[in-house]
Amino acid sequence: MDLNTRNNILTIVLAVLIVLLSWFLYRSIVDPYQEVIEEREMVERERHRMELVRDVLIQYQNRRGNFPPTEGGLDSLVTFLKTDTLMVERGASMFEFMPPSTYNPDSLTYSPRPPHNRFEYTLNDTIRPPLYLLTNPGSNDRIGDLERTTLRNAPNWN
Secondary structure: OOHHHHHHHHHHHHHHHHHHHHHHHHHHHHHHHHHHHHHHHHHHHHHHHHHHHHHHHHHHHHHHOOOOOOOOHHHHHHHHHHHOHHHHHHHHHHOOOOOOOOOOHHHOOEOOOOOOOEOEEEEEOOOOOOEEEEEOOOOOOEEEOOOOHHHOOOEOOO
């Protein structure tokens, strides 16, 4: 094998190696960044869904005069959305889900993150005004407080 042929083969092998290593370098930078972006979007969707539940709780209290009880409280919200005439007519426009989800009263009380945990709701009606706590079991996010009236309807991430 002469020197020219050997150099040409070596050039081709090195060019292929450079392309492969460049591709692996690109993927090692882009893939983790994409995961971070997807995680941020999921957290934003979860928090938006919790804010929607808060808005429904406020509507429930405004229309019925009290918050739903702790036992079956989230089920009461879903029933309220399905049976109250104003909520049936305007629910989809008042409580819009973030894409790719679409409005569905049955899925309102569930996290959009798999495995779709149900939010937890607790009411403290022993003090005035009544206070509630809405938590996401998949994270440390919560809305409201059971003891401090200044945190009523306030999310902990703002």
